[in-house]
Structures are given as structure tokens and as C-alpha cells.
Amino acid sequence: MPKIAQVIVDVPAMQTDRPFDYLIPASWEAIIAPGMRVEVPFGSRQIQGFVINIVEKTAFQDQLKAIIGVMDLAPVLSTELLLLSNDMVKQTFAFKISCLQAMLPSMMRAKYEKHLTVIDELTEAEQFELFKGKDSMTWKEAESRNLLPLLAKLKKEDKIEISYEVVNKARVKKIKMVKPLLTFEQMEEEKEACQKRAPKQALVLSFLQSLLIEEKDSSSVALQKEANVTSAVLKQMAKKNWLAFYEKEAYRNPYQDRVFKKTQAMPLTSQQQQVITPILAAVNTSKNETFLLKGVTGSGKTEVYLQTISKVVALGQQAIMLVPEIALTPQMVERFKGRFGEAVAVLHSGLSEGEKYDEWRKIERGEAKIVVGARSAVFAPFQNLGVIIVDEEHESTYKQEDNPRYHARDIAIWRGQYHDCPVILGSATPSLESRARAQKKVYTLLELTERVNQQQLPEVEIIDMKDELKAGNRSSFAMSLQNKIRGRIAKGEQTVLLLNRRGYSSFIMCRDCGFVLGCPNCDISLTLHMDTKTMKCHYCGHEEGIPRECPSCHGHHIRYYGTGTQKVEEELLSVIPEARVIRMDVDTTRKKGAHEKLLAAFEQGEADILLGTQMIAKGLDFPNITLVGVLNADTALGLPDFRAGEKTFQLLTQVSGRPGRGTIKGEVVVQTFNPEHYAIQLAKEHDYDRFYAHEMMLRHRGKYPPYYYTVLITTSHQNEIEAAKKIQKVIEEIKPQLSEQTIILGPTPKSIAKVNNRYYYQCILKYKNEPNLFDILHQIIQSSQGEIAKGLYLSVDPEPLSFM
DNA sequence: AGCACGCCGACT
């Protein structure tokens, strides 16, 4: 009896979101296993798919097709990850194929190529003009050369054939190695013999001799460099059988030329000791337990992580360390590489696709025991996990913004349960959700309240910008902040200035008629970009020139509103001309590596002031920074977002941890128009507990998370009425199936109601206990299938980051 | 998602 493989095909659509059965050819029966990628015929195409199961019988009535290719020699997805994908589908409403692909480096996603091949004699003219004398070409080429109509005719005459090819992008990098074939003595002889006629070869021979002594081979490139010879010399020597070339698999190593200083475990403070004890107990007994490690900035959370991982590795297990993308700085990597060396794999968005693939392979082959990485590293293919750490667990970047909308924290906890290992959620400002779970003893709360070295937390001064305005200061810098900056420059100390850009953009407005330039496709004003001298839409990418006159009243009094980093920099230099400023924002850090370069320059003392957006709030541990200024603490507070207070508190606490890590006590200046706001006041007091209590009270009153679970349902259509009608229909369908306590907010148009010429409507469900809700939502999505063709879209986002 | 199949209007 031939075996049958159940395959999830690479077609992200509702109708194909189920397994398809295929025959396994006898020759592959021993090879094909669940978790492997295969190539299968699907309709008239050939596509990639994942084997999720192998069975004896099929329920399919017609003749099964057979698998036509295997793309892996061993499964790329373990039983565990296949199992996890089932739960992911239920939780995120995404297609199974999307979930499976999210678990692998993007390089393993198939690329498809369509080919046109000649199968019958063409006229000479056709052969030459269309195919340039060859007998096949890619569809892409035909398309770009506008040949499709002509070729369609040939297809009809059966003179050419259309074929499909699945291209596996995943390629291992190979390097050419050199192996000496002579003994030391033979080389010595040959060296003498060719000293005169072939001095280069003699030189290479001496290098080969030293390789022989060290008992290792060299890469061809390295040898050429060392001996300062060309490949021709080596080729010549290979001909004489003095050496041989062979290929070796190599990793693209982004940290190749870096030397990491070895670091040792530091002695723990008594608090750290107290905190690590229960964690190590869980590690030792392979007990699944989720710890919420709440530690003020500088309290040495990282050392606790490092020593926990150290223990895990000693037990022969592996560890995942998740950090938010922006916190994945070279400093962070250095600390892990310094402690664990080659056993660390690093995964972040700065790596090329190939580099990511190689890091993944290192993990898969068991060469790496520890992975440090951003969100998707939670899927690292470890077989025997000993601990999963989610640092800065409150960070919103742990939730993927598009399908599959998974939350890395949830995945970490799932995997922790599967592997019977502890999960550590670490933060100075835990999310309310996690902190509340610790309250209910779902998580074990561990606290670090003291900074190592007994450093004082910096003094935080709050400046009411309304007073500054009254005093006639219309600049972005309060007088006292200016003075403090001057003082630091005089003392040779450094300042960090943070411009909070959340909920803010620079737009232009006509002062005569009040006209604001908006996007023609979206319901939003265009943002001014000084670097390109254009107005851009951040939603659809529309771009146009900066108008000289008002398009509405043709007046010439156009004013720029909002404060971009460029503008602030100009202003700063006009107030303090002697300041040397490094500006960090999306514009100056777009190039690869620019981020690190700017930070390194600042660390070297090449500037007095680092001016930037949120991206500088994290991981800046330079001892010479003694002053941090937050230029606009409250931009988020104006937004209709129930997490605005939490986000503001987190940001201010974050930056308050920055200054004064050296011997000097640091200072923080917070400029705001809302000095009374509890988030700002309590951040000043460094009082998380009171903030938590107050915010929980507000959440309770407003029936928000963590008291309620939430789901955001969105509909969209080119026609506003269709989108509105659909959301209304959805609500009518759901409402009778829900309990009385469940609250339905809306329907309302989204706060940006029109994006890319589509209108968006939404509603929010707030509920405490709805065991059937997810099934109902899956049904709604299912029954909305027919309308997709009409351009009517429906999306479901469980636990959205914001309601906007 | 693609692609074939099928049914209507506009043309050599």
C-alpha cells in the first residue's frame, strides 16, 4: 500500500486552508516525513507545500496526484512546531500556511518561476525574434518584452509549453578550501627546487608548512591574501598535486570580524541571588513556571538571564532570549557573545536573508545553544529548551502587526509548557496584563528593587511648558534645560534629547484659510519630509512636492506645524551654537549599519548631544551621559488610546534609567503641557506600583484590558457604504450569540477612515467569558469568503495593540 | 492565489 501525505499548500486563501492528499512515490517513502517541504502539482501549477501528516488512506474520491519533489532531506518543522501551528491558527485567525511560514526564515519560502519552452518547430523568424535563438524563456521576460499576445498564439498551436518551477532560495554558502598534499619534508625539498623559478610557489609552500603544523586547512581566499599571490599560483600547484581544493559549507557570519571580549559571571547581589534561586530550581527540576521579573533599570536583570542560561547550557539544554528589535544593539550582542561565544546565534532584522538562514541552520544543527533575537526568534528550532526569556516583555513589537498576528509572549509560554521549562518575562515596567496575572498567581512575581552598585535613580524634573510660553519662551527647549545642556558641554559630559513622535507628525497649514494638505487616497494629512523635500503619506506612500502657495486660496502664508527632529536640531543649534549634535531618526538611520555607526560616534565622544526619537530610549548604557531631556512627554496622552498612559509611563521610566550609570548622578528633564498627569508624576517618582494601582483602577472603570479581553473586527471596501453595511451585518450576526456582559463598541469608521482609497469600519468586542467566541468569529470569516471577490474585506485582530 | 472554463458583446 502506498503511503499518503497530507500537505498544506502554499496558497494563502480560505478555500485552500486545509490539507490536500498526495501519493508518496515508493522511492521517497523512507525519506518523506511530517514537517518537510515538498513540491506538488496543484491544478495546472506546481507549488510548494508542507507535509503535516502521513496516512494510509484518503477520503478523496478521485485519483490522487503524487508528490513530485522533496525540498528538504530532514523535516524543517518539528512535531512541536507543527502542533503549535494548530493553536496559532485558532488564536490568530490566520491561514495555516502563513503560520508555518512565519516559523521559518524567509529564505525558505519558495519562489515560483514560470517558463515558456519550445516543443515544436518554430519558423526561423519566430525562434530568433522571440526566443533569441534559445528554446525557452521566463514568463517575466516575455511579459516585459510585451510578447505575451504573440506567445499565446503559439501556445494555441501547441508549439510552446508553459511550465512551472519551484525555486528553493535556501542555498548554503560554500567556500573553497586548500588542503596540502605533501609532507613537511617534501615541501622543504620542493621549496628549494623552485625558489628561483617560482618564488611565489615557494612562499605558498612555507604557508602550507605552517598549516601542516597547526593541522588545519585554509580557505583559498585567506591563503591568497596571506601569501599575496593570485589564484593562478594555487591552481598551478594543484596541477602538480602539491595541494588540493575542496568545498566546505560556510556560514555567512555577520559578526565574523568582531572579537568579543570574554566576560565572566559576576557575583550576584543578594537580591539577584534571591530572584535567581526559584528560577534555577525550576530549571533543575524541568518545571514549567512563568516568572515575571520586575526590575528597575540597572538592577542587573541581564546578569540574572546570563547565569540562568549558563545553568541551562550546563544541563545540555538550549535557551531562547527575546529582546525587542530596537534593544538588540551591538552592546547586547556583545554581552552574550562575550559570555557564550560561538554558542550564540543572533536573529534580527538587520541581517540579510542569507545570514538569517545560516543562523537558523546553526540552531537546527545543534551548533548554537542560545539564540538572542527579536520576535520571530521565538520559533527557534530547538529540541530541548531549558528556558525562554522575554526581555522588556511589555514592548508592543512582540506582537506581529500583520498575519499571522501572533504575540511572541504567548508563543513563549506555549513552548515553555511543551518543553516543561521556565519562562521569564522581564521588564522594569511590566505590561498591565502580565502584572495582573502575577497578582492572580498565574505568574510568579520576582522583584529587583535596587540598582547594582547602589546607584541612585536620577532626579526627574518636570517642566510645565505652559509656563515657558507665558514667560515668552517659544522655543522647544525650556530655559532651565538649555542651561543644563550648556553646563554639560562645559564639563565634557553628554546629553540625550528625546523627541517623542508617537501620535504626532509635521504637516503644513495655510495661515490664511486654514487649509491642510491631505493625501488624495487616504483620510490623513501629508507629512513633511525635509530630507527629500516632499510631502509624504505614511499610509499609502503617496508623495508630492511641497506647495509654495495654498492650493485652496492661493495665499503664500504656508506654515509648518509639528516638530520634526531636523527642525529641532536647527533650533537647538541656534540656541546653543557650540553644541556638537548627532541626530538619530528614520532618515539618518535608514542605511544598514548607520544606527551602530552613529551610536559608536557618540560613545567615542564625537558629539555632546544625541537627539533622536524613541529608538534612542533603549539600551544606551554610556557612562558619560548625565542628562536626558524629554522634549515632549505628552504627545501620546492626547490620543484616544486606552494604553496612552501606560505607554507614556513606560517611555519616561525607560529614559529615566539612562543617565548616571557612571559615578555621577544623572538628571532627567521632562517637558510637558500636562505636568499633573498621573503617568508623568508617577514616572517622576519612579513608582511603578502606584502607577499600576491607579491604571488598573482606570481600566476597571473603563472596562478595558486586563479586566476584559478584546477583539477588533474591521471591514473595508472601496465604497464607504458597503464597508459600513458589512460591519453592521457582522454585529447583527454575532450579538445574539454573545452573553449580556459582553460589550460591543461601534460600529465606527476607523480613526483614519480611508487608506489607499479603501474605507475602513470597525467594531470592538470587550468580553470576560465567551467560550464560543473564536468559533463564531471563524464562522463569520468563513461565511464572508464569497464577498472577497466583490472587494469586501474582513479582518479579525484578537487583543489589538490599540483601538485606532 | 492562479487558472480553466464558460458565457456575453464587438469585431475581422
Add this chain to the structure above:
DNA sequence: GTCGGCGTGCTC
């Protein structure tokens, strides 16, 4: 008559 427009339904 037939070419090609797009709506419909299927892919093991």
C-alpha cells in the same frame, strides 16, 4: 462566425 472581456468555481 470568433476573439477576448471578466464572473465563477476548483485545486488532492
